[in-house]
Amino acid sequence: MTLVVEHVSKRFRGTDGPVDALRGVSLRAAPGDMVSIVGPNGAGKTTLLQIIAGVITPTEGRVTRPRSTSSLLEVGSSYEPDLSGRENLQMGLAFDGVRPGDRAGAIDEIAAFAGLTDSLDLPVKHYSDGMVARLSASQAVHRDVELLVMDEAMSVGDASFERQLLRRIDEMRSLGTTVLVATHSLALARSAPRCMWLRDGNVVRDGPAATVLQDYELSAGVGRAAAADPVARFLTVSAGPTTVEPGRPLELSVEFEVLRPADDLSLRVEARPVVGDELWMRPRDAAAAPADVLVAVTPRTRLGPMGPGKVSATGRIPSVRITSTVLEVMVVLVDDAGRVHDEISCTVRVDGRVGRPGYLLRAEVLPAG
DSSP: OOEEEEEEEEEEEETTEEEEEEEEEEEEEOTTOEEEEEOOTTSSHHHHHHHHHTSSOOSEEEEEOOSOEEEESSTTTTOOTTSBHHHHHHHHHHHTTOOHHHHHHHHHHHHHHHTOGGGTTSBGGGSOHHHHHHHHHHHHTTSOOSEEEEESTTOSSOHHHHHHHHHHHHHHHHTTOEEEEEOSOHHHHHTSSEEEEEETTEEEEEEEHHHHHHHHHHHTTOOOOBOSSOSEEEEEEEEESSEEOTTOOOEEEEEEEEOSOBSSOEEEEEEEEEESSOEEESSTTSOEEOTTSOOEEOOOEEOOOBOSEEEEEEEEOOOEEEOOSEEEEEEEEEOTTOOEEEEEEEEEEEOGGGSSOEEEOOOOOEEOO
8 A cells, every 4th residue: 555645744832832843745655665764853754754653643634554554763662671572572562463372483583683582581671772772673674564664763783783674674675565764874865765855844855865865965065976987886894893982982994996097086984973963073162063964074085096906994983072872984985076986884873871972083094005
């Protein structure tokens, strides 16, 4: 069944008067479609997903949705902290109408997917934020549904788990599940064929993800043109540790292949908040940046003349004060004209248990050897 959102508006009552969270938003998504939704904080992304999932009702307009929906709008919000992961899954499966005889196998499958088999009988209150997030996401993608709605739910672990989630979502799409995901991660947004850009409750653009996201980046002052004939492409990226503590450096390694002789390539590292509201550049007098906008950029590191072959590079992420809980770290290969030849990203979780903002250290990215 096709998801149809027709001229939906949502107005909330604020302390200073009415607030229009959505203004006449329309969307159609057929079975098997995947749509990413981007925009700054306050753009209306979460409100739209809540309306589509049936959590809240629109002030105007209407939604025609498939009969079965799986939504993950607030990670772990449905879990009872004093119960074990197994007990929480049992309650969730019962609520979903899974027959008692099928629940044990479903629980084992969800736990294995989340990498939590050995922790399943511990109370959820002893889980880390990452463990709760992985369990929530795994449960959401193991439902037999026609519509999957996720709000930043894929920024819940390391790059390996994110790839696993994307593969699972591709399987669901092949069986006809419609997928909507709201995200600040441009890398995740690009994984969908189609993207909707919201701003102040309005649809700015809706179309092919590559086109929409290029305009979105340009509007934020961080866009760049792609090279028509790239001379290099990334092979791998890794960051360690995948959970960063304040005052600790984040080591970054990339490998890329030079396809033809090149003498004007540089590497640049960018960091964007994915989950969280604020992030400031240092020094102290640097202006605060909105959470959906590029917030940290290293100076370009010139690579020098290179012939065809593989190149490795290592470095550290720039100095950033973090109140975000998840960062998307992107490495970009760019030439002297500013054209991007390739980019690659990974996700890093910021350890919030320390109770104060974290600092990542100064970046330096150099070719190996």
